[in-house]
Amino acid sequence: MYQWDFGILWSYRWLFLNGLGVTVGFTVVIVVLGLVFGLFGAFGSLSRFRALRLTALAFIEAFRCTPILVQLIWFYYALPILAGVEMTPITASALALSLYGGSFYSEIIRGGIISIDKGQSEAGAALGMTPSQSMRRIVLPQAIKRMIPALMNQSIIQFKNTSLVSVLAVPDLVYQSQVAAHDSYRPLETYTAVAVAYAAILIPLTIIVRRGEKRLAVSE
């Protein structure tokens, strides 16, 4: 029988906290950047102009249909050779994760917008609104309400996806725990603690999302 000893992790607490800080900070950056990419992708795919639509579609499918781990490695190792841009591991992984998340956000945002009844934008147009006015005042306020649960869900997935940046030696929670595990020879305790840390942050978030979904169902 294995003898658990979580006490040993206490001496690595600063390492873990450091890693957790990087993980959370990284998530904030890729969620914000991802939403920006997502907005461009969504509006591009709904554009009147064919070239914009095709560009947006190419972006969405390229990042949605390839594994994020491959993208991370590709951005760090292949892009510098192809494009001649040197990137730090942090920049490369932030870019890859933001674009990956952005492709999913695009589909969520696009779906939210087209789920709004056409009569709504028609009523706006009949009042004399330009398409952008009716998007801002009429369609988006209703669509955002419908998007929020799905956007939250995708952001939770993004939070967990940050664990992959450890392959590029970005010092996130997983990377630091690898260090701790090698140093302490206690991988079981280390990775159990890491799993608990992720869950401790995400479970309250999922409860918030579920409450939001319920409130949404009531108001509609």
Next chain:
Amino acid sequence: MSDTTKIEIRALRKSFGSNEVLKNINLDVAKGGVVALIGPSGSGKSTLLRCINLLVVPDGGSVRVGDTRFAFGADTRLPDVKALAKFRATTGMVFQHFNLFPHMTTLQNVMEGPVTVRRMAKADAEKLARAQLAKVGLAEKADQYPATLSGGQKQRVAIARALAMEPDVMLFDEATSALDPELVGEVLNVMQRLASEGMTMVIVTHEIAFAREVADRLIFMRDGVVVEEGPARQVIDSPQEAATRAFLSHFHRTGALPPATPAL
């Protein structure tokens, strides 16, 4: 430009794919005139109405409302979004399914056009909106959301919302077709009062008795063409064309309007 003709439509054509919905339509509406468009579903009457404010862009012909005229054809460029928006601001439209904005109170619904399109100050827009809501008998519902209103109340709010833009012309697209029978009267009463105040109106409707009472001209359409038109009473009471007779035989053509609600 004529002083008396408010709406002038010439040689209007529209196809959806291979389906030709409007075939060479001509239509004149006098200032203050009330025209009823009737016909079986698929006759093109709703498409014609939507061409008047260019919610549907015609393939050919011309549309004039007031002093603004647009011509359409293979070699004419479509008007840009700003010109279209400016044009639509002068015509009010009421939809079959109300299309109220569910995320706004009724007051905000009515204020939306004046504030966003006409750039009116909020306080002035609110005054205007409250006056319009009072006019349709819903002053006390200003702070409620559309979801809490009955169908008839929703449609009256939609009329107030259109009127808040102070349009020259009002277009009604089967405004009572989605209502329970007992709620039709309150909406028709608002429309009738609007007509008697001299508003230029084009009404797509299945309420033949109402059209007979309120409209001064009636147009019967079938398969994208105008089959018969003339003074409303004359066409309804003694239709000349067989198709008009056959269509009208499905309706009670006379009788009083449905009673108004006591609130009015």
